[in-house]
Amino acid sequence: MKTFLNKISSLFNWLRDKKILLSIGLLLLILFSNLYLQWCQNNLSYDLAFKFAFSWHSEKFFLGCAATAVFLLFWITLSGSVKVGSLIYAIIIGVLGFADYQKMYYRTEPIYPDDLKMITEFGLLREMVGTLPFVLILLIAAAGIGAFGWAVYKSFFKPKKFQIIRGVLLLCSAILLLYISDFNNPNNLLRKGYNRTALWIPYSQKMNYYNTGFIGGFLYNMKVTAMDEPENYSKEAITDIVEKYNKQAEMRNQEAVEEQPNIIYVMSESFSDPLALEGITANKNPLAVYDKIAEQTYSGQMLSQNYGGGTANIEFEALTGLSMELFNAQLTTPYTMLLPKLDELPSIVSLLKGEGYQATAIHPYNTSMYKRKDNYDLLGFDEFLYEETMTHTDTQQNNPYISDEAAYQEVMDLLEEENQPQFVHLVTMQTHMPYSDKYTDLDYSSQSQGNKKTIDSYMQDVAYSSQALQDFLTELNQLNRRTLVVFWGDHLPSIYSDEIKAENEEAAMHKTEFMMYDTEGELSEQKKHDAVTSPFYFGASLFEQSNLKTTGFYQLLLDVQRAVPAFEKGFYYNTNGEWTKELSLNQTQKEYYEAYRLIQYDIVSGEKYSLKAAFFDPASE
Numbered sequence: 001m002k003t004f005l006n007k008i009s010s011l012f013n014w015l016r017d018k019k020i021l022l023s024i025g026l027l028l029l030i031l032f033s034n035l036y037l038q039w040c041q042n043n044l045s046y047d048l049a050f051k052f053a054f055s056w057h058s059e060k061f062f063l064g065c066a067a068t069a070v071f072l073l074f075w076i077t078l079s080g081s082v083k084v085g086s087l088i089y090a091i092i093i094g095v096l097g098f099a100d101y102q103k104m105y106y107r108t109e110p111i112y113p114d115d116l117k118m119i120t121e122f123g124l125l126r127e128m129v130g131t132l133p134f135v136l137i138l139l140i141a142a143a144g145i146g147a148f149g150w151a152v153y154k155s156f157f158k159p160k161k162f163q164i165i166r167g168v169l170l171l172c173s174a175i176l177l178l179y180i181s182d183f184n185n186p187n188n189l190l191r192k193g194y195n196r197t198a199l200w201i202p203y204s205q206k207m208n209y210y211n212t213g214f215i216g217g218f219l220y221n222m223k224v225t226a227m228d229e230p231e232n233y234s235k236e237a238i239t240d241i242v243e244k245y246n247k248q249a250e251m252r253n254q255e256a257v258e259e260q261p262n263i264i265y266v267m268s269e270s271f272s273d274p275l276a277l278e279g280i281t282a283n284k285n286p287l288a289v290y291d292k293i294a295e296q297t298y299s300g301q302m303l304s305q306n307y308g309g310g311t312a313n314i315e316f317e318a319l320t321g322l323s324m325e326l327f328n329a330q331l332t333t334p335y336t337m338l339l340p341k342l343d344e345l346p347s348i349v350s351l352l353k354g355e356g357y358q359a360t361a362i363h364p365y366n367t368s369m370y371k372r373k374d375n376y377d378l379l380g381f382d383e384f385l386y387e388e389t390m391t392h393t394d395t396q397q398n399n400p401y402i403s404d405e406a407a408y409q410e411v412m413d414l415l416e417e418e419n420q421p422q423f424v425h426l427v428t429m430q431t432h433m434p435y436s437d438k439y440t441d442l443d444y445s446s447q448s449q450g451n452k453k454t455i456d457s458y459m460q461d462v463a464y465s466s467q468a469l470q471d472f473l474t475e476l477n478q479l480n481r482r483t484l485v486v487f488w489g490d491h492l493p494s495i496y497s498d499e500i501k502a503e504n505e506e507a508a509m510h511k512t513e514f515m516m517y518d519t520e521g522e523l524s525e526q527k528k529h530d531a532v533t534s535p536f537y538f539g540a541s542l543f544e545q546s547n548l549k550t551t552g553f554y555q556l557l558l559d560v561q562r563a564v565p566a567f568e569k570g571f572y573y574n575t576n577g578e579w580t581k582e583l584s585l586n587q588t589q590k591e592y593y594e595a596y597r598l599i600q601y602d603i604v605s606g607e608k609y610s611l612k613a614a615f616f617d618p619a620s621e
Helices: 002-016 018-041 046-056 058-079 082-107 113-120 122-129 131-155 160-181 189-195 205-220 235-253 288-294 311-320 348-354 369-379 404-415 452-476 498-503 506-510 535-546 552-563 587-604
Strands: 262-268 299-303 358-363 383-386 422-427 483-489 511-518 531-533 566-568 571-573
Touching: 018 046, 018 058, 018 082, 018 205, 046 058, 058 082, 058 131, 058 160, 058 189, 058 205, 082 122, 082 131, 082 205, 113 122, 122 131, 189 205, 235 552, 235 587, 262 311, 262 348, 262 404, 262 452, 288 452, 288 511, 299 566, 311 348, 311 369, 311 422, 311 483, 311 535, 348 358, 348 422, 358 369, 358 404, 369 383, 404 422, 404 452, 452 483, 483 535, 506 511, 506 571, 511 531, 511 535, 531 535, 535 552, 552 587
Parallel strands: 262 422, 262 483, 299 531, 358 383, 358 422
Antiparallel strands: 299 511, 483 511, 566 571
């Protein structure tokens, strides 16, 4: 008995050893931090988080723990303190999980590595999460930075042996982090470990995070090429496509008009019809003014890639004619992940610039979002007007954003230049979130399941936006030069409850309003008001309907549009008016789609054979 008690006492003394307790503490920190991330990813469900970790996907959960263990080691060795390194690690994981939960709540998609570039957008982040949480996060971050700085300073006075061990471990952890970040390399051992049981779903990032865990999903979206090379890609294949469609463009341009109308693109923030959703009614239609205009011209609904966000991706598609659906799933934001790597990218901007147009971009906000200033330079804009350089900056009541009325007046100032045709691309801000408390009096009262106050305010917002659009078009009608307008909403606002989302098909949460307007009323499909389209078709469709000189690329896009009127990852609208999850095409349609895919690869990842062959310039004999 005495021997047994001595053994128990020895075991107790062993457990009291600080190094053993410290090791146990670090292991628990790694374990619970990964559980926390999974909890945030699973809408704060303890049940789903624990089942993922210890029942359904244990292997992937512990692979994620191994990756975060390296991350923890990096911060411990960098700071020179186990306590402070652990604190910094905990703060980063805490904020990352909170950000993921917020993005899932508002946009139903997880946070990506590229989203971390938004960390300096303090104004927008404060509006999204609220002032109190934002200030609290800033204070915690400040405390962490202070502690980190003090720990690094103190570490310099520690013994030489400590410095050697620290340096070796810091170097090893940094190398391992670099190796882990190369997750999409097929030879990466961590990726191979995940591949044993992981089911990657390219068309649904949300399901990737659910099926592989937050860490697996996050790593899946690390650096990757824009597109994988198609098997049939070659100079000969591109040449055949270019020759075929340039010849079509040449024939069509013989009948095209010689005039150069002003062309205005208006991407209206979150502009959509709330009454188009099941489960929402109101005392009156907030889009009554808009509908009256839309019923007189080519109009309908546009398929948006995202719900509640993704503005820059829709803008990218509309300006370039390139589709997000064709990119690798991990390329989530071309403006920050693709364009900075390119020297040039053909677009409607470069096309019109080549025809003598003055090109101006207007965004009544700051310039740092999505690297717009740099990207607009790459696309070929002559000028970028933003909140600090705009002449008209009026707001409406308590709305903190520059009003649509003011933004349209900025456009009108540019159009007074009669000697040169204008291309103006306007990205509005008036109808950006948050919506509550923007206006003192609301004319609209909704009946829905949840978020009534926010929905009522949003209805008021789009009603004001509709009126501003009508006034703008009325002014355009007074100009001497013919003017063409493409107007569309970039995505739905993230204001609808889970009950409303459940009551509607998924595609309904991705459909916004769009229209094309011609001051001369000569669009060929003027009487079509129920069109369904994607933003990358806008340029080709506008040139076709207004009979402007076109390009081989736009002729190809028209063929693709006839085959698949609208598509994004996971959403395909076929010629029978049906929404499907998978693309189903006949042989001819497949040829159009494949030709489009080859051209897009050629431009963003290939040898740019089509660009050299003037595929994106107006064709002529």
